[in-house]
Amino acid sequence: MIGEKPQVRRVCVFAWGGAAVSWELSTPGRLVPSLATCAAFLLLATGCALHIRRGLVAELRRSQEIAGAAQRALLRPLPARMDGLALAAAQLSASRGAAVGGDLYEAVPTAHGVRVVIGDVRGHGLPALGAAAAVLGAFREAAYDEVSLGGVLVRMERALARHLRDRARAEHPAACSGEPQSPSAEEFVTVLLLQIAPDGTLLALNCGHPWPYLLRPATAPEHPAPRGPGSDPEPAPHTPAGLDVAELGSKAPSGGPDRRRAALSAPTACEARARGAVRGPGRSPGFGKGRGGGGPAQRLTDVRGLDGETMPPLGVVPLPRDPQPHTCGELRPGETLFLHTDGAAEARNAAGAFFPPRRVLAEAPLTPARLVAGVHTALLRHTGGRLADDVALLVLRDDRA
Numbered sequence: 001m002i003g004e005k006p007q008v009r010r011v012c013v014f015a016w017g018g019a020a021v022s023w024e025l026s027t028p029g030r031l032v033p034s035l036a037t038c039a040a041f042l043l044l045a046t047g048c049a050l051h052i053r054r055g056l057v058a059e060l061r062r063s064q065e066i067a068g069a070a071q072r073a074l075l076r077p078l079p080a081r082m083d084g085l086a087l088a089a090a091q092l093s094a095s096r097g098a099a100v101g102g103d104l105y106e107a108v109p110t111a112h113g114v115r116v117v118i119g120d121v122r123g124h125g126l127p128a129l130g131a132a133a134a135v136l137g138a139f140r141e142a143a144y145d146e147v148s149l150g151g152v153l154v155r156m157e158r159a160l161a162r163h164l165r166d167r168a169r170a171e172h173p174a175a176c177s178g179e180p181q182s183p184s185a186e187e188f189v190t191v192l193l194l195q196i197a198p199d200g201t202l203l204a205l206n207c208g209h210p211w212p213y214l215l216r217p218a219t220a221p222e223h224p225a226p227r228g229p230g231s232d233p234e235p236a237p238h239t240p241a242g243l244d245v246a247e248l249g250s251k252a253p254s255g256g257p258d259r260r261r262a263a264l265s266a267p268t269a270c271e272a273r274a275r276g277a278v279r280g281p282g283r284s285p286g287f288g289k290g291r292g293g294g295g296p297a298q299r300l301t302d303v304r305g306l307d308g309e310t311m312p313p314l315g316v317v318p319l320p321r322d323p324q325p326h327t328c329g330e331l332r333p334g335e336t337l338f339l340h341t342d343g344a345a346e347a348r349n350a351a352g353a354f355f356p357p358r359r360v361l362a363e364a365p366l367t368p369a370r371l372v373a374g375v376h377t378a379l380l381r382h383t384g385g386r387l388a389d390d391v392a393l394l395v396l397r398d399d400r401a
Contacts, residue, residue: 074133075104083109084400085196088368090376092343092391102128103341103392104136108143113198115143115152118394119191119209120341122313128187128390134163135189135314149195150323153205157314160189164315188315192339195325200332200398202306203325208313210345211306213361214329215336218302303362336366336397338375343389347379355382368395 078087089105102121107114117139121128138159142152164187192209196202308328311319331337338361347355360378364371372393379391 074129074136076106078105078107078394081399082107083114083198084398085114086368086397086399087395088372089392089394090372091393092376092379092387102132103343103390104132105339105392105394106136106139107394107396108140110144112147112195114196114396115149116194116196116339116394116396117143117156117191118339118341118392119189120343120390120392121189122187130167131160131163131187131189134159135191149193149203149205149325153191153193153207153314153323154319156191157319160314188313190313190342193325194337194339196331196337196396196398198400200330200400201327202329202331202337204306204308204328205323205325206308206310207319208310208316210340210342211308211310211328212337212339213358214304214306214331215338215361215364215366216302216332217334217366301362301364301366303358305358331396331398333398333400336368336371336395338371339394339396341390341392343387343391344375344379344393346389347383347387347391349382350384355379366397368397371395 075091078089080087087107091103091105103119104121105116105118107116117136119132119135121131121135135156138156139152142155146152146155188208190208191205192207192212193205194202194212195204306328308326311323338357340357344355345357349355355378357375360375361371364374372395375393379387
């Protein structure tokens with residue numbers, strides 16, 4: 001819409017100038033005075049257009065600054081480090097020109113550990129901002145006040161119910177005094193609440209949200225010493241690169257301190273080899289190719305999807321009186337947790353193929369900022385830059401000793 005208005009004004013100026021020149025040239029008289037008059041008309045029109053454009057550009061810049069401040073207040077930039085965790089996040093809005101939408105995320109340090117929320121409001125873009133703000137505001141208060149993770153979730157549900165009730169009454173002021181009936185009263189929010197304890201234990205409460213992925217550096221097999229003629233044959237190597245991702249555990253690299261440090265620093269060498277693959281029709285986006293340039297991508301990361309009990313989204317049915325979180329895994333030093341909304345998993349390309357997050361993560365660097373940027377780029381490449389839904393990405397890596 002913003003890009004259409006300057007073009008309309010430009011057409012009007014050219015049309016007015018053309019009409020003025022045609023009228024002057026068609027009027028009987030000398031040619032030189034007519035040309036001089038035409039030039040004066042064109043200069044005047046150009047000056048008016050530049051003055052109007054300068055005012056509109058200044059107004060647009062002020063509006064963008066105000067919108068940016070409001071968007072940063074809703075989705076505050078996360079610190080790079082929090083209680084020994086490295087963090088990075090990004091949000092992509094399906095609405096053109098908007099930096100935030102219906103997706104939400106936040107992480108806060110508490111006495112019980114780092115508490116994290118990621119959610120997705122029904123719908124996308126600017127209309128979903130109100131519900132996202134209500135849920136985020138409740139989380140930011142309750143995460144510090146509530147002892148249990150279930151208490152935080154109950155407070156978020158109450159805040160969402162109040163917001164939807166007030167919005168429905170505002171849209172239908174003539175409604176009866178009972179519960180208003182409107183489309184806004186049917187909105188819901190998918191939410192994933194996580195608590196990362198100081199020992200790495202993960203407690204979760206999931207209300208209809210996609211489960212996160214646990215990533216760890218893939219360790220390369222060691223080269224054995226030469227064996228003599230009478231030695232037993234060496235067993236076939238069994239490395240994480242040969243396993244299916246569903247079979248991988250979350251156990252940290254074993255061995256002494258030197259071997260542990262070498263395993264945790266392995267992604268740095270892999271990141272230098274990770275490049276965005278130019279894919280043809282039907283190929284999935286990736287971070288790199290095999291060494292031959294045309295073979296399958298080399299697996300750089302072990303990926304395992306977390307799982308557990310899932311409740312309905314907030315706003316669909318009332319929560320249990322005292323929801324109890326459950327242990328869904330453990331985040332150990334050097335491991336990375338990748339959280340996302342369904343806008344990433346359900347993104348399609350022109351051929352209708354879904355975005356493959358597990359495959360992309362298996363080839364991704366483990367530095368949180370690079371991981372978010374790489375998935376962001378791969379997602380836009382997969383969809384051709386046209387997102388059908390908002391997308392939020394949140395990465396946490398355990399850097400504690």
